[in-house]
Amino acid sequence: MNMLVDGExxxxxxxxTNEEGEFERQKTPxxxxxxxxxxxxxxxxxxxxxxxxxxACPWAHRTLLVRSLKGLEDAISVDVVDPFRDDDGWQFTPExxxxxxxxxxxxxxxxxxxxxxxPDATCRVTVPVLWDKKEETIVNNESxxxxxxxxxxFDDVANRDVDLFxxxxxxxxxxxxxxxxxxxxxxxxxxxxxxxxxxxxxxxTELFDALERWDEIxxxxxxxxxxxxxEADIAMFTTLVRFDQVYHTHFMCNKQFxxxxxxxxxxxxxxxxxPGVAETVRMGHIKEHYYTTHPDVTPSRLIAxxxxxxxxxxxxxxxxxxxxxxxxxxxxx
Ligand SMILES: N[C@@H](CCC(=O)N[C@@H](CS)C(=O)NCC(=O)O)C(=O)O
Numbered sequence: 001m002n003m004l005v006d007g008e009x010x011x012x013x014x015x016x017t018n019e020e021g022e023f024e025r026q027k028t029p030x031x032x033x034x035x036x037x038x039x040x041x042x043x044x045x046x047x048x049x050x051x052x053x054x055x056a057c058p059w060a061h062r063t064l065l066v067r068s069l070k071g072l073e074d075a076i077s078v079d080v081v082d083p084f085r086d087d088d089g090w091q092f093t094p095e096x097x098x099x100x101x102x103x104x105x106x107x108x109x110x111x112x113x114x115x116x117x118x119p120d121a122t123c124r125v126t127v128p129v130l131w132d133k134k135e136e137t138i139v140n141n142e143s144x145x146x147x148x149x150x151x152x153x154f155d156d157v158a159n160r161d162v163d164l165f166x167x168x169x170x171x172x173x174x175x176x177x178x179x180x181x182x183x184x185x186x187x188x189x190x191x192x193x194x195x196x197x198x199x200x201x202x203x204x205t206e207l208f209d210a211l212e213r214w215d216e217i218x219x220x221x222x223x224x225x226x227x228x229x230x231e232a233d234i235a236m237f238t239t240l241v242r243f244d245q246v247y248h249t250h251f252m253c254n255k256q257f258x259x260x261x262x263x264x265x266x267x268x269x270x271x272x273x274x275p276g277v278a279e280t281v282r283m284g285h286i287k288e289h290y291y292t293t294h295p296d297v298t299p300s301r302l303i304a305x306x307x308x309x310x311x312x313x314x315x316x317x318x319x320x321x322x323x324x325x326x327x328x329x330x331x332x333x
Contacts, residue, residue, distance in 0.1 A: 002089050004121045009111055011087045021196025023189055023203075028142040029123045034130075036153045042132060042139050044149075046075040046157045049139070051146075052110060052129040054090065055098060055282035056083040056289030058185065058238035059143035060128035065234050066150045068276040071159035076150070079103050081110055081127060083289035089125045098282055104133065114138065144177065147231055164231045172225045176232040180224075183210035185239050192251025192297060200252070208255045211264065218263035222270070222320040229274065237271045240264065241281055241311075246290045249304045250297060259309055270318075272311040281311075 003013045003026075018024050034042040034049070051067065053060035067076055079100045082093040090110035094101040107113060111125040117138040130139045130146045140146050151164045165173055182190075183206040190203035214224070214236075224232040239247075240258055247253040259265045272278055291303040 001124075002087060003124045004111060004114055007115050007119045007121055009089070016193060017195045017199075021194055021199040023193035023199070025186060025189070026124050028126070029121070030117065030129075030138040030141045031145065032139045033145070034139060034149045034153050036155065042135075044153045044156065045134075047077075048132060048134050049076050050104060050131040050133055051076060051078045052081065052102075052113065052127055052131060053078060054081045054083060054127045054289065055280075055285035057127050058242060059126075061238040061280060062143045062234050063128045063130070063146045063150065064280045065237070065277060066147050066164065066231075068280050069159075069162050069164065069234075069274075070150060070154065071162070071276075072150060072154060072157065075154065075157040077103065083285040083293075085289070085293045090127060098285055104131070144235070147234060151231060164229065164234065166228060166230065169225050169228060169230055173230045173232045176224050177235050180210065180214070180232070180236055180239075183207050184214075185235060188239060188243070188247040188251050188253050191253050192247065192294075204253060204255065207253060211256075211258075211261070215261045215264045218267045220320070222267075222317050227320075229271075233271055237268070237277070240268045241272065242286055242290075244307055244309060245283060245287055245304075250290050250294075257307065259307070266315040266317050269311055269313055269315040273315065278311070 001013065001016050002009070002011050004010070005013050016023055032042055034040070034044050036044050051063055053064055055061070064078070067073060067078070079092070079102055080098060081090040082096055082099050088109055091108060092102045093099050102113070105113070105116070110127070110129070113129060113131065114121045114123065114125050116136065126141055128143055128146055129141045130149070131137070132139050140149070148165065187203055187207035187210070191200055191207060194200035194203055217224075221227065223229050224236055243253065243258045248257055258268060272281070287303050291298050292301040295301065
């Protein structure tokens with residue numbers, strides 16, 4: 001697989017699976033924080049920060065969603081890479097629909113930004129990237145942390161009516177995000193990239209057990225943490241919205257479609273119809289990326305046709321009560 005080693009681009013540098021055939025996600029190296037505090041190195045200034053994303057990527061999608069929901073479009077600029085990724089990694093192809101140039105430096109490849117930030121970088125070149133235009137460096141490239149920063153540190157410029165990490169819900173949100181990460185968010189990758197039957201079986205069993213559990217919970221309450229939309233829903237949404245069209249077929253997560261669940265499917269439509277969400281979903285980029293970028297999974301690079309889903313259909317969830325946020329924490333796993 002491709003990565004930077006001491007600032008040099010290598011196409012044979014790491015194996016993504018271990019000896020048991022299990023997919024192992026690499027650690028993310030840039031972990032600074034924007035803080036709304038006097039003396040902080042990275043202050044939450046409007047116009048200072050930039051996101052490099054792919055519409056295809058569920059992790060990058062989290063950051064686009066929070067930017068949109070919090071009304072940070074004017075404060076934080078964005079560039080979008082080509083959904084197709086080959087041995088050169090993510091690249092900028094502004095001539096392609098929905099893609100942009102690197103508006104800051106005119107780079108051809110995302111890896112150039114990583115080397116600019118750290119000439120000796122040894123890491124995968126991933127999206128999302130939160131870039132600081134002032135210090136010309138990467139602040140952070142871990143989606144969960146970027147999501148949190150954009151949500152909590154930009155109160156002076158953001159829409160304050162939207163708070164995705166509300167007081168009273170914080171422990172629940174963090175716990176739910178931990179709980180859904182391994183079986184669901186990363187679980188689809190663990191299934192799709194497994195190299196042994198046992199690794200696939202484990203991933204797919206954990207994935208559908210978790211989906212069934214959340215389907216039940218969402219029969220009683222509107223959102224994952226109760227009666228309020230939170231960061232946990234953002235994290236769940238970016239996996240669910242890709243599920244039927246990509247993960248089901250491409251990653252063999254095919255025990256059941258999301259649109260066959262009683263509650264997960266209306267929940268997904270409810271989130272999709274939340275103002276600011278639909279415009280962040282580009283299914284063309286999503287499908288092109290997955291089906292054409294993992295030749296060991298889909299060697300033909302053919303893009304599967306279906307299913308055709310109506311995310312705009314009535315969801316009937318507005319009347320669901322919700323309940324106290326911490327009730328979930330006491331439920332058996
Ligand atoms: N931990 C990272 C993971 C990001 C990630 O894996 N992004 C994928 C796209 S979906 C990527 O850029 N992969 C390129 C590579 O691994 O070389 C996050 O959540 O931000």
